[in-house]
Amino acid sequence: MRLTGTARVYFVDHNTKTTTWDDPRLPSSLDQNVPQYKRDFRRKLIYFRSQPALRPLPGQCHIKVRRSHIFEDSYYEIMRQSPTDLKKRLMIKFEGEDGLDYGGLSREFFFLLSHEMFNPFYCLFEYSAHDNYTLQINPHSSINSEHLNYFKFIGRVVGLAIFHRRLLDAFFIVSFYKMILKKKVTLADLESVDADVYRNMNWLLDDDTAAETLDTTFSTNDERFGEIVTIDLKPGGRDIPVTEENKKEYVELMTEWRITRRVEEQFQAFAEGFHQLIPQELVAVFDERELELLMGGIAEIDCDDWKKHTDYRGYTEQDEVVQWFWKCVRAWDSEKKARLLQFTTGTSRIPVNGFKDLQGSDGPRRFTIEKSGEVEQLPKSHTCFNRIDLPPYKSYETLVSKLTLAVEETVGFGQE
Numbered sequence: 001m002r003l004t005g006t007a008r009v010y011f012v013d014h015n016t017k018t019t020t021w022d023d024p025r026l027p028s029s030l031d032q033n034v035p036q037y038k039r040d041f042r043r044k045l046i047y048f049r050s051q052p053a054l055r056p057l058p059g060q061c062h063i064k065v066r067r068s069h070i071f072e073d074s075y076y077e078i079m080r081q082s083p084t085d086l087k088k089r090l091m092i093k094f095e096g097e098d099g100l101d102y103g104g105l106s107r108e109f110f111f112l113l114s115h116e117m118f119n120p121f122y123c124l125f126e127y128s129a130h131d132n133y134t135l136q137i138n139p140h141s142s143i144n145s146e147h148l149n150y151f152k153f154i155g156r157v158v159g160l161a162i163f164h165r166r167l168l169d170a171f172f173i174v175s176f177y178k179m180i181l182k183k184k185v186t187l188a189d190l191e192s193v194d195a196d197v198y199r200n201m202n203w204l205l206d207d208d209t210a211a212e213t214l215d216t217t218f219s220t221n222d223e224r225f226g227e228i229v230t231i232d233l234k235p236g237g238r239d240i241p242v243t244e245e246n247k248k249e250y251v252e253l254m255t256e257w258r259i260t261r262r263v264e265e266q267f268q269a270f271a272e273g274f275h276q277l278i279p280q281e282l283v284a285v286f287d288e289r290e291l292e293l294l295m296g297g298i299a300e301i302d303c304d305d306w307k308k309h310t311d312y313r314g315y316t317e318q319d320e321v322v323q324w325f326w327k328c329v330r331a332w333d334s335e336k337k338a339r340l341l342q343f344t345t346g347t348s349r350i351p352v353n354g355f356k357d358l359q360g361s362d363g364p365r366r367f368t369i370e371k372s373g374e375v376e377q378l379p380k381s382h383t384c385f386n387r388i389d390l391p392p393y394k395s396y397e398t399l400v401s402k403l404t405l406a407v408e409e410t411v412g413f414g415q416e
Contacts, residue, residue, distance in 0.1 A: 038099040044285045045294075053279050054163060058219040059088040065109070066095045071116040074109075077152050078160070083276040086156070090164055110161050114168040117154055120387050124150055124266075128173045130384065131359030134347050136173045137263040143225070148269040155273025158295065163277045167297040171349035175259045177288035179267055181273070185259045187251060192346065193259050201251045204242075212248045218242065218250055220257060233257055289342050293335070299350055301337045303330050306367065315390070322369060324396045328403060336407065343407045346383035346396075360385050375399025378406040 048054065061081065065073035078086065092105040118125050118135055124147060126138040141147040161168050175189040187205075191198040204210045218237030222229050232238055233253040242250045260267070286294060307326055315322050329337060338348040344367065351357035358367055365386050372389035373380060379402060380389040393399040 002052065044290065048282055048285060049165075051282055053282060054091055056164070057084065057087045059085075059090040060091045061085050062091045062093065063109070064095060067112070070109075070112050071122075071379050074113050074117075074157070075150070078152055079149070083156075084161055086277060087163060090160075090385045092159060106164065107166055107342040112168050113157060114161075114170045117150075117157065118170045120151070122149075124154070128192040130173070130346065131194045131351075133349050133351055133359070134173050134192065135268050136170050136176060136193060139222075139266075140200055140224070141263075141266055148265060151266045151269035152273040155270035156276060157273075158270075159274040159277030162283075162294060169296055170293060171296050171347050174288050174292075174346060177291045179260060180271070180291060180348055181282065181284055181286070181288060183288065184341045185255060187255050195384070197254065197258055201254060204247055205251060208244065211242050211244050214242060216242050218253065220254065222262070231257065281402070288409065289339070293349060293400075296348070298334045298338045299348060301341065301350065302333060303337075305354045305356075309358070309366055311366045311368045312370075313368060315369055320393055321390065321399065324367065324393070324399045325390060325403070326415070328400050336404075339407045340403075344381045344388045345386045358386055378402050382407075 061078045063074070065077060090106045092109045094105065094109075110216050120138070123143050124141050125135045128134045128136050137151075141151075144150065158168065160166075173189070175185045175190040175193065178185055178189065187198070187201055190201065204214060207213075217231045218240040220231050220233060222231050222355055230238055233250070234240070237253075240246075253307065283291070301325070306329070310317075312319075312322065329340065334341070339346050341350070345358065351359070355367060358365070359365060368385065368387040370387055370389050371392060373391035375391050375393055375398070377391055381387065382389070390399075391402075394401065
């Protein structure tokens with residue numbers, strides 16, 4: 001592997017005396033049957049981690065914390081150091097404990113710290129409307145007067161973990177990853193933020209008389225510490241009625257408000273800290289699902305537990321296509337299992353107590369396989385209900401092909 005004058009990575013084959021932009025070590029270079037998504041993701045990871053901006057600097061960065069005060073001590077230690085110092089080799093020290101950090105202490109540090117700093121007790125983050133294990137920014141975090149400094153700190157910690165190839169024990173709603181990547185949020189993203197508003201917006205779009213019935217304007221109310229404040233979604237919005245003609249614009253603006261504008265200050269502080277370690281142009285090579293795996297890693301998924309806590313509609317556990325489905329899942333590696341979980345539930349995160357505690361938008365909701373669709377169609381997922389619509393395919397090979405295509409090559413497609 002070499003670098004051009006502009007720091008672009010290229011590869012040298014010393015046997016054939018040729019150069020190429022593509023890493024010849026990748027399976028994609030050898031087997032064109034590898035799914036496109038998998039080829040791209042591996043190439044992105046190698047590209048991302050080979051960039052000069054992500055190479056540790058000479059020297060050491062010492063961080064000393066007490067286990068009992070890991071949030072407070074980490075805030076002081078990380079915020080007092082410059083971004084340049086934070087890019088040096090991490091040397092984590094837990095007060096009162098012997099041991100040199102050869103990687104194990106820093107892994108434990110990020111695991112423990114992520115448990116603390118994302119704890120809803122601090123009012124910085126809260127659980128999503130979808131479940132009690134994916135996180136979103138708390139729009140009322142200003143109850144903590146130092147909240148913006150804390151968000152900058154959290155941004156630094158997330159960037160620090162990615163820079164030093166460590167994982168965080170935290171998973172966020174999809175729109176949070178989209179915001180990091182500067183991707184446009186959609187109405188589908190609103191469900192995990194506010195399920196009631198999501199349903200109302202869908203009703204407004206689908207019903208030709210809804211705008212007249214709703215009788216509202218381009219404004220919304222927001223509660224701020226017991227006081228109701230009117231927010232204009234556009235200049236003069238409280239005086240502009242919502243009609244059949246402009247309701248799509250209203251839905252777009254309401255979606256933007258509920259997901260991004262409402263937490264804009266907090267996110268900008270987070271982004272400032274994050275980009276002190278991870279350049280925007282580098283992280284932008286990933287999509288939102290890949291970014292989740294980059295930050296949180298790929299969990300070991302217990303297929304027996306998954307199958308045990310699955311419901312069926314139109315199928316039974318004994319049906320051949322269901323047997324093929326589980327055979328396919330068991331044959332997949334951890335990365336593909338995680339992608340399937342993302343496709344069907346919205347996140348690769350598994351509840352602490354396993355699949356029996358899987359949550360939907362309306363409370364506990366078991367994973368469900370429903371008989372639906374034509375055999376030439378791809379499987380379709382409903383993340384709010386943890387459900388996959390699986391057509392009655394006629395062969396195992398067809399099921400594997402269709403499911404692989406749906407999971408790996410169709411980010412956002414076939415999902416509701």
